[in-house]
Amino acid sequence: MNIGGTSTAAAPPPWRALLADAMHSNAHLNYSSYFQLATVSANGRPANRTVVFRGFQDGCDKIQINTDSRTSKIEEIRHCPYGEICWYFTESWEQFRINGRIDVVDTSNRDLAKQQQREKSWFTSSLRSRLQYLGPSPRLPVLHEEPSTNHELDPLKGPVDTFCLLVFYPEQVDYLNLKRNERLLFKSSHSCNESVVWQLEKVNP
């Protein structure tokens, strides 16, 4: 790859191909679909946790993450709707820092298309994953040891209220390849007709 200076690229953005390559070359590692999502708490401090990549939304570059609506990240995102994903691929030594806006799609969201995406994400999840949303409220104290409850779930039934879809809109991607000692910066902007335009620049690692 020989990219110098600044250039403009059409959709799909050029970082998608790099990410697809990294996912492919690390696919044998089950944790290669995990990344760290940073948000900002109401007290202004950063928060950071590992989440699972649940694919791109059909035909676009929005990243999907499933989460429990009772986790603190929901309150954090409502307070500051921006996040930065840090996705490090341990086999290929590649890092993607993806900065963007996050949309919370929970049971209260009235947008039909978004609810359909939430439902789709629910049914794409394994039954085991879905069962987690029936557990006790995350981060609340365990007051006394209880035997784990065997929740039952109709596999044909739609998402439970605690199931929440996060939709991440990438606005900037900072790509670092430690093997090649190469760093590329992808920045998005909106053109006159409101379509997203990506610019890329080769920068010092």
Place this chain on the structure above:
Amino acid sequence: MNIGGTSTAAAPPPWRALLADAMHSNAHLNYSSYFQLATVSANGRPANRTVVFRGFQDGCDKIQINTDSRTSKIEEIRHCPYGEICWYFTESWEQFRINGRIDVVDTSNRDLAKQQQREKSWFTSSLRSRLQYLGPSPRLPVLHEEPSTNHELDPLKGPVDTFCLLVFYPEQVDYLNLKRNERLLFKSSHSCNESVVWQLEKVNP
């Protein structure tokens, strides 16, 4: 381990033993000393990147990270001196979310003890690591392809101006064990005599 309710523990804090175990059981993976550090940018958005664990400071729980003083995280930390480390161990399925304050120790710092720590961290680094601090300014555009310069460095000479030590003071540790489906929350506070007291609570995963 059978920890229920809330209890008070003396130094070293109980999360240190858990972290030591995780580091030990993942030590064969060269990337197990990497974690993601989240900070807050001046524009209020989160930032997140992979950094390398450079050990605890002698006799205490402060986490050391080496960085280049020209990276944007320095400006971010000066603006908001808090961070959250997310350290996920891929072999043992354990996650440590460590929230705390960050101290920047760069060449301008006049605290003699801190400068000695910075110097120690410099000499502990490999020569190859040290050479990185002589490279061009991170994230500035590569205007034209140049052959990589062979910098020379006297191995006995102290840190260059761009070498910066970050000292992370843990205040809260959120530990998640995905194999055991267990989550422990460690919170620090100061006792009457200003010593740090850690409380731990078992919470829902």
